[in-house]
Amino acid sequence: MDKKVHFLGDNAITNDNDDKFNFKHYAGKVQSIIQKNADNVEPLVIGIYGKWGDGKTSFLNLLENKIDLFEKEKEGNGLLKYHFNPWQYNNVDEVIFDFFGGLSQKMYLRNDEKWKKVGERISKYSRYLKSVKISASLGVTKNFGTKVTFEPSEILKVLGEDLKGEELSLEALKQKVNIALEEVQYKVIVFIDDIDRLDKNEIYTILKLIKLNANFHKFIFIVTLDAEHVAKAINNRYGDNIEDGYLFLEKIINIPIHLPKIEKEDLQSFFENNLYQISNYLDLNERNQLEIQNISYTFETDLFNSPREIKRILNNFFISAFGFESEINLTDLFWIEYLKNKNERLYDKIKKYNRHKSSNSLFNGQSILIDFNDDVTVVQEAKTIFKMDSCGTRLNLLNKNTEFEWIINKLFPIISNKDKDNSFDENLRINSTNHFDKYFSYHLENKIKTITVDKLKFAIKNSDFVQFNIELEKLFENEDLNYKSIFTLDSLVKSYRNDLSSKKERDFFFLSIVEKIFLIPEGFEDMFGINNRMRLVELIATILNDTNIDDSNKEICLKISESLDVFLFCHFVRKFRVEQATFKNQLEEIIVRKAEKYFNVNKPVFINPKTTVKMIMHYWKKYDSLNFDKHIKSSLTEIDRIKMLVRNFPGFWNNSKYGGLTEENYKYMKELIDVDFVFSQIKKFDNSLISNLNIKKYTHIDESDESSLDENLEQFIYWYLKENDRKMLLLNKK
Template sequence: MNYFINLWKIKSMANQSYIIPELPINSEDEDVFNFSPYVKKIDKILQANSINSDPLTIGIYGKWGEGKTSFLNLLATHLSEFKDDGTSKRILKYHFNPWRYSGEDEMLLAFFEGLSNMLSIQTNSSLQKAGKFIKKISKYFKAIKISSSVGIPKFLGTKVTFELNEILKAMGEDLEGKPISPEVLNKVIDDALCESKYKIVIFIDDIDRLDKDEIYTLFKIIKLNANFRNLVYLIALDPEQVSKAIHHRYGTDKLDGKLFIEKIINIPIILPRIEKEDLQLFFDKKISDLNRLLSLNKDNDFKEIAFEFRRFNFNNPREIIRVINSFAISACAIGEEVNLRDLFWIEYLKITNETCYNDIKNYNEETQIFTEMSGVIDFNDEINTQGKPNGFRKHLINTYPEIESILNHLFPNNNFQGTGSKIDSKTLEKELRINSSDHFEKFFSYHTFRKISETNFKIIKNLIAEEKEDDLKTAIVNLFARHAEYKTLYKIENLIEELDVDKLLFLSHFLILNINIIPEIGEDMFGRSFRIRIIEKIAITLNDNDISKDYLIDLAEEMTLFNLCYFTRKFTVQNVRNELQEVIVRRIKLEKKPFYEEPLNAPNKMIMQIWNNKNSAEFDRFIKDTLQNDNILLLIRNFPVYWNNTFFGALTKSNYDFMKSIIDVDYIYEKLKEYHAELFDKHIDISDIDFQESTSHTIEENALQFINWHNIEKSTSF
């Protein structure tokens, strides 16, 4: 259910434009990176140089995502504001994006077609004339393409093609009787542009996205086929990437590519450095906008994310946008279920170091013994290693040294083996942290199917506050049914611990009355079922909150005797403990048959001890009055350890001594002779008796062990 709700939310988010578009800035008002002062200087240089008719190629150099397009846009805006003082040439802009075209031929034709169309619509007749003849350049290249593909197929090693002149004439194009060639066309266009009193500034972006052949074609356009006067090219590129792409055409390594670029670019302009403070301002604005749009009511988390920005490295604005957008999707899907700060920085890792992210994502924390014992994931998972880092953590640091600060932030070392304070797993669980074993998987699966949903748990908290018992009962049953039982139990235990007193009293009474809604499964290493763990957690929490004795006695009366024993043993306040023990004794007297006839009931020994301490004579009389032929062996059976909740062990000397401290063992011995004489028919050889404590023993073997300890005791007493 949660999966489909989150899917709907993501779709709604997209419809509301929650994703930050990777759009370059277009005006000075948007210029958070302070490009404008530098842009204005370049603008002045271009305007001052406008009287010079020589073609000029300016390269705007910058890495991926550093803002080359934004810089070009700002420059275009300032050029639009150029004031004609009567001496300088006017400015005409032509934006050409080569990435829109699928191949070299298409790019070549599109460049001339676009430029000619832009000039042809101008009111200046010279520009119109230049546009007309640039269109002929376009036709010329089309003709070349046709002439190379039309003709007589090869025969005897030859190929006949049409003449270019003939093709142009057939297309209705001639040049007033002049021979047609690129040189003639270039001269006519140059003359027309000079007459127009205009500088044409051609903006070319996205060169980094082209393949090597397309980059070569673009440079060919600039240097060879469109080297007209009064043209200024402003080209945005990453020189490292472009050099790497084209060097094979001009030499053997990247340096040869750089040397070729230097032949094309007259003036290289390196983007001004974006200051850390400007990146912070940009980040703060974007993360604040996202917080407002998502409406998760986690303002403090977003403030912390903005503050933590200073600790970690972002390389450029585009990387910031990509991380924030990745975070926006994950926050919409799972933002209410996890710690938002941790979610942001794991998404940062996904975008900036995907390989490392996948290593962490695929970590199988359930197989790690330290995680199971501590509930904290720090990746130090080598059991036999004392030093840290070790295991998977050491692998991460050695393989990805650049992410160590992020690793320490998300998964700080848990001092499990060493000295000093240990990370509190309960705090991590409550804060929904990524290094909590209860929440780790959510950060990578983006759903709560078979996991504890914090949203569902908030519903339970609200039902407790409103004291809606029927709805609360249904919600808890559904929680256990839909999610991992042990994690649900753990959440309920933590909930009991964190409630204020009024809500604690309500929930304690509710759970005691409805303990059957807790699954009777999941016995732990101490033999405690889920129900017993809940009862003990209630007792511990009530004890710590100094709840009134009257409330506790009333609560005790609502419990079964079995549950009351577990409840009572967790109280350390002595007067309360005494009162609860009185309730146990009074309740046991009302039992219809001797309680000790059910030796599987773990509290039996506790009941015997309490009753003996309260009134030893009464307890002794109860044992002697109820002891019969068919239950004396069951009485003895209460004292061996019930191992792993599967079998009874041996009656050890310590078991016998405890039995002796509360029961008249001499009376038991004599009654055993009377009721089970067969156990005494032959001499008992001690060597024949198995005293292995943790191996399975029959009820008769426990009786023989009792006889053995009694005989030894009597023989040594004389």
């Protein structure tokens, strides 16, 4: 292999020195058959049978070399070789006529009068064959549905070939070709490779060409094919099943030659040579070298269908491993690439597997291993009743892919708890959740580095706040990876959902997150106005609420309250239920204390309407009504501020539009706000808003109708007048 070429080529071998499977000996025997048949004028068809990738073309090349070498006997026939490639044609007509065109051209180039005569005869034969085909397909429709067909001789004149005076029939012209061939004292060997790659019509055309159209004297056809594939392609023409296809093939092929079996030792050597060849282009460390050796040691002949398949799998392995050697276990990579080639459906199921479903997903500081036994509720039942260790996804995979059970066991073994250690993780095995994804993406770009997550877990386990901050910053240092970093953090938080055994670690982790919440990018808000920080805080609160037994989580909740601003703390508190956490009232009061510190006349609570503002106003009114009313009244210093206050009470849809202020919204607003004072301020700043109100516009207000700031204010005025000043309302109606 050229040093600049990394891939294993799929080209067939061309000489004996490259023959790794000792085909040359059998090729010598076939050459002897051809040599001994040199004086026989009858056409001969030799079929070289083998599956795709077995080396039929290589055998054909070795055979051609042998034919080049054998000596012509005195007065015997020489050899003219003609290679015909039916792949390059678009339709069956081109295949037939270009075969004869190329053959006659080959003979013209011999620069010998006898050969030119043979070429001319074949050319005339080809033209007449074409005219016969045209005459059978063209005609002029007459009355009563009759059809007049042109004579081949007339068509030949149009084609530029006048055979006037000669006997016009295919057999007569073919006989003239045979006579001309007798004069040159040569055998013509026609090589046709891989007809099994053609479609069924093209295969039939080639077989018909060999047996009927071009069965000239002194012709030897050597054809390579997969007999099973060809028999399937032609059986419908000659029967009902594949056996009928085989029977027809027997009529075409005079001498079937099956490729010799590749000996195990030769295939082993072939595999190892190619494996080490591509390994030379990988940057292997000491561990990698042992992994390459392990691949070689576990090679089994029965696992591969052909030498071509070996090269294809090794090339796939090389592509996946190149530049990525230090991040994965090469032995595991090879076998998962093997599976991809052998059973793509099973490979895809493994690739798409949610590794977080592993039954070993307890956060205990150890590596989490994937064995696909993800239905933990039936593991023991499966062992007891069915005497097996498989359940869930693993059982489903094995039931539908029994022939690949060995590779599932190899890559994803079932390890008992007492035998678990960190070796799978340290050796970068595919069954480690820390490394699983790498085997299917082949890169570290847009990927969270395993070492960062591991260090984060280690810091949590050891309550190391300094190290935690360092690793959290690293987790979000690449903006393009923020969504994956959020997912990683989210998964770590969720790992404590049902784990009551690591309360100390959990509390440290949750408190550390909220203390450094500013390091987490807010990201885009969803349709409910929730961003990354809010979502994470709500997730922590949900877990603390659900796992709160006898107020066991009260202390950590109160500590968390010290680190969150009033808005995020509202998202935290909203996930608690009084029946689950009796200290919720304390959390609500903390919201009020935070609000009183944060908001003032210059920065009123209502100035930026959002879901949490209404929640803040609700608890502020509940726990400190006097100061809340004072804050509101002192802040309503202009009409625009009044608009913003009202804006907090209509519905807010899809985080994008405000609806109408319904009567229900107005009644809730009355519970929190002194609406009389608000109305008086409207009269003070702009009384025309009241006197010019178009009452008819608001006889029906829908919560989902998008409304502007001005419209919400007018809706407030409408409801106020309807409730308090019917006389004014009637005047406005007029």
